Amino acid sequence: MNNFSFFNNTKILFGEGQIANLKAEIPTNAKVMITFGGGSIKKNGIFEQVTTALADINWVEFGGIEPNPHYETCLKAVERVKAEKVDFLLAVGGGSVIDATKFIAAAAKHQGDAWEIIQSFGGAVQNALPIGCVLTLAATGSEMNPTAVVTRADTQDKLFFNSDFVRPRFSILDPQTTYTLPVRQVGNGVVDSFVHVLEQYVTYPVNAKVQDRFAEGLLSTILEDGPKALLEPKNYEVRANLMWAATMALNGLIASGVPGDWATHLIGQELTGLYGLDHGQTLAIVMPAVWTYKLAQKREKLAQYGRRVLNINEADDAVVAEQAIVRTREFFESMGVKTHLADYGLGAEVITPVVEKLQAHQFTQLGERGDITPADVAKILELAL
Amino acid sequence: MNNFSFFNNTKILFGEGQIANLKAEIPTNAKVMITFGGGSIKKNGIFEQVTTALADINWVEFGGIEPNPHYETCLKAVERVKAEKVDFLLAVGGGSVIDATKFIAAAAKHQGDAWEIIQSFGGAVQNALPIGCVLTLAATGSEMNPTAVVTRADTQDKLFFNSDFVRPRFSILDPQTTYTLPVRQVGNGVVDSFVHVLEQYVTYPVNAKVQDRFAEGLLSTILEDGPKALLEPKNYEVRANLMWAATMALNGLIASGVPGDWATHLIGQELTGLYGLDHGQTLAIVMPAVWTYKLAQKREKLAQYGRRVLNINEADDAVVAEQAIVRTREFFESMGVKTHLADYGLGAEVITPVVEKLQAHQFTQLGERGDITPADVAKILELAL
DSSP states (O other): OOOEEEOOOOEEEESTTGGGGOGGGSOTTOEEEEEOSSSHHHHSSHHHHHHHHHTTSEEEEEOOOOSSOBHHHHHHHHHHHHHHTOOEEEEEESHHHHHHHHHHHHHTTOOSOTHHHHHTTTTTOOOOOOEEEEEOOSSSOGGGSSEEEEEETTTTEEEEEEOGGGSOSEEEEOGGGGTTOOHHHHHHHHHHHHHHHHHTTSSOOOOOHHHHHHHHHHHHHHHHHHHHHHHOTTOHHHHHHHHHHHHHHTSSTTTTTSOOOOHHHHHHHHHHHHHOOOHHHHHHHHHHHHHHHTHHHHHHHHHHHHHHTTOOOOSOHHHHHHHHHHHHHHHHHHTTOOOSGGGGTOOGGGHHHHHHHHHHTTOOSBSTTSOBOHHHHHHHHHTTO | OOOEEEOOOOEEEESTTGGGGOGGGSOTTOEEEEEOSSSHHHHSSHHHHHHHHHTTSEEEEEOOOOSSOBHHHHHHHHHHHHHHTOOEEEEEESHHHHHHHHHHHHHTTOOSOTHHHHHTTTTTOOOOOOEEEEEOOSSSOGGGSSEEEEEETTTTEEEEEEOGGGSOSEEEEOGGGGTTOOHHHHHHHHHHHHHHHHHTTSSOOOOOHHHHHHHHHHHHHHHHHHHHHHHOTTOHHHHHHHHHHHHHHTSSTTTTTSOOOOHHHHHHHHHHHHHOOOHHHHHHHHHHHHHHHTHHHHHHHHHHHHHHTTOOOOSOHHHHHHHHHHHHHHHHHHTTOOOSGGGGTOOGGGHHHHHHHHHHTTOOSBSTTSOBOHHHHHHHHHTTO
């Protein structure tokens, strides 16, 4: 096991009806801005649940945050925060809304150009408005971590930052809020959370038994209940297990003391920034290609994953590892998420732009060993056609 | 899955050499009191590592905290805290030292009789001194939770309290600190952490897949590496896996959203309070008896445990459950911890005193269903002779 430090102070309120307990988590006399996305929460009753729970707390709203939230939209929200003297942000939505809210929280307190927050990967953040979340999608884990990803629409840059200042103070996770999600978002969410675990697990062994078994437990849960969420969208237990698994998948716990890959996420981010693919779609395309390209280095953990999670009972590690890649691709497809660039009308023309964006963003040493160069990324993308 | 709230803000610094990073975690200008036990840390170099790391921070020391720490000892420490104007407590030791330090932290800020802290189960705690820990024993999980157990020597009452105010701000977990532990403490620690997981897992199913698999992952890890710690006391990886498993076993995570039993702990506490048995010894005696007595109600989870953790491949749940009890007892014995009262020179004469203490402490509805009465406890203890 590698040395690590672990810290996570987000309070979780989990379960049906928990939105009703919202008010107690927000400071008295706060001026709240409710941030949200395309407005589905106004149709499915969640907005009303939230505002009812806020009772006499003052609030304003800021809607219209896009999937892969735009920097430009966040800046408009910051203006609103300042004009309305908002001092608490309440994100009601999925990862995009929460990520945007994290950026708004940091930018509202930032002196100078807000893009410095991104350019410094969060190092420039010295303070932020407090954030609370009402989660409506099991996917990104943003509800219990210090990370956010925003996209600059004018330059097609999709980039992340980290800061303890933007960790949510609390997140309310009511699985019922996910009952009415479109199938595409359910599929993307399952792929996203599954890949989060894999990025922290399919690397090389360091004899971190707790972390490995926690990762395997999350993978098994998502594998079992992901497909059920498509068949039985209002099955509370299925939604609850997926929601808690997605949160635990990226809250720092299973990352502690083990190597992390993240090549799939970083390559995938460029595909989204340049071509607008859903985040989950890019992961489903890139991960099998990364694994195929790095099969020798990842064989041992792929075989462990194949045996313990996928129940592939073969003696030869190489056979298990290759079958594990096939089976993972099949799982993504079974969730309605296609796994080849061609499925999205894209081809070899994407390779050079993606590689150039990675170079511009200085992501030139990817993977758990830092040995995936831009030239390797080109070959990986060829495997993803 | 049941509804839950989860919160844990203890920072963990894990790994070899982490004690050197101690100073950065303590407020500048703090007046620190280092609390510790029988003095082994002065022989094995840990005390020196700690004081070297503290550098120019002012500190005083308070040693001599007993296993199953005495309320009376804690009160002496509180006097010292006040006399020396201590404003930060640094616990260097295992669960007993940390638990005592939690009580000292609360009592130092408590108005009125300090025993109110215990009588209110912690509800009377309104404030506490900040605490940091340097852990030297993988066992109780106290390093990352809000719970402490203290014993009143004059009345033989061993009782717990909970308070968010006494959660450690940080805990340093260096597996090397456990290399020189006596075999008896290693065995007790393994049994304690294993039973912590079981108390939160062998109850009744609520389809909490993540929590179940996390529990199973911890059990498998302790089962594999516990015996190795006896054979290879300086095997870093073994000590690291046991240490992290013990911390994760009782930090609130696997308890979230599932029923808890705790009958074994509550009965065991009375055995320690009355007869001075080690905590781990009492658990190894009581748990197989509780399971045997409650076999019908626990059959389903015992069978899940038997199959997933112990790899008992039988079709019949009843057979797997019974074998699981036998195998668990064998595991405790393999760690050098005997599982019958007779092994410790005790017999049926303990039954009435234990039952009377439980009644005096108002623990009259034990177990995950609250249906274990004092009369049931008498029958359980008969099964433990």
